Amino acid sequence: MSEIFEGLKQAIIDGDEDIVEELSNKAIEESVNPVDAVQQGLIKGIEVVGELWKAGEVFLPDVMMSAEAMKVGLGILEPAIAKAGLSEGDSKGKIVLGTVEGDIHDIGKNITGAMFTAAGYKVFDIGTDIKAEDFAAKAQEVGADIIGASALLTTTMSAQKDIIEYLKEHNLRDKFKVFIGGGPTSQAYADEIGADGWAESADEAVVLADKMLAK
Ligand code: B12
Structure with a gap:
């Protein structure tokens, strides 16, 4: 499981949409908690990108690629997060x-x-x-x-x-x-x-x- 998280983190840092897509799908197939995949994978990656950007080690186009890759991952994992939640019924608010x-x-x-x-x-x-x-x-x-x-x-x-x-x-x-x-x-x-x-x-x-x- 931690391999998937590490892989997602690195793929976000690399701005590699293909690997993010592959690993996000793998997370779903292997019933990994999608919230963990987001928090321990995707978010960890974009945090590193933010630090590298601040340090002047990567540039805006790199950050944009990472952000795009982030969207690909969230596009796959968010529906799974929503599904994992409460089913129909009165909403809490x-x-x-x-x-x-x-x-x-x-x-x-x-x-x-x-x-x-x-x-x-x-x-x-x-x-x-x-x-x-x-x-x-x-x-x-x-x-x-x-x-x-x-x-x-x-x-x-x-x-x-x-x-x-x-x-x-x-x-x-x-x-x-x-x-x-x-x-x-x-x-x-x-x-x-x-x-x-x-x-x-x-x-x-x-x-x-x-x-x-x-x-
Ligand atoms: C990705 C990114 C971009 C992408 C955005 C893509 C997109 N679709 O969102 C792009 C490349 C387009 C971008 C553009 C810019 N960016 Co930018 N960006 C980032 C980066 C690297 C990551 C942000 C992110 O997505 N984090 C991950 C998410 C999950 O974290 P989060 O947003 O904090 O959200 C969590 C919590 O805060 C909370 N939360 C968030 N919202 C809410 C709302 C509520 C109600 C609650 C309760 C909780 C909550 O829950 C979330 C999940 O846990 C940050 C670096 C950083 N350290 O944040 C810089 C950063 C925010 N950007 C920065 C800058 C300067 C810019 C630009 C001005 C650059 C430029 N010169 O053009 C433009 C701004 C354009 C604009 N007008 O908005 C600076 C801001 C500096 C400052 N202090 O003001 C940062 C901090 C980078 C830096 N260190 O210099 N950026």
Whole structure:
């Protein structure tokens, strides 16, 4: 099993879509837990890529190849994650999930969506580069319990605050729990902007939501 994880990690670092596809399918065939394959394989790989990029050892096109390979793997593993979760029935709650305005990073958001789906939530993924008003509009439209906003850039994390301010201005703040996440964010930042929840990883976010929505 650990060979599959190591292989996935290395294939992400190499940006090798073919090997990612092969190993992701192998993980499914061998009934490896798809959450582990994502967390111990794919995410470990993209973390290394991030470090190499920061150190100037790889360049944007390399990162893009790794991100593409990441998508191939998630395309195969996410449906398995969703299937492994609760079957039909009442959902635990509704979450509107998006990446904030000015930010196109969506890998972490997509993983967060998959984890919430697997845990029995109904997820409305509204995409990337989403304005505060569009988060609010979708949340109202579907009667969401949670708005989840992802931001990966220090220059876009202020847009998470904008969502909270927008909700306040429109007397909607008490209608939704606002969860934030993504690389540059922290519990301290969440407290500072008045978010209801922050989590370092997608599975921790689900645990937090379960606690918060359980009356
Ligand atoms: C892949 C990547 C890209 C890809 C994105 C592809 C895609 N479709 O997403 C590409 C190559 C396109 C890209 C572009 C850019 N990137 Co980029 N990118 C990354 C990289 C390497 C990995 C990000 C990632 O996917 N991580 C893996 C996921 C699983 O982790 P995650 O997103 O943190 O998500 C987890 C948690 O945070 C949490 N979570 C995430 N969202 C949410 C939401 C909620 C509600 C909750 C509760 C939890 C939660 O759960 C997730 C799973 O556990 C990071 C490096 C890094 N260290 O993060 C840089 C990084 C984020 N990028 C960076 C930069 C600078 C850029 C560019 C500006 C580069 C440029 N000059 O053009 C552009 C930005 C374009 C834009 N306007 O958005 C910088 C940001 C620096 C900063 N502090 O602001 C980083 C940190 C790299 C670096 N070290 O310099 N990037």
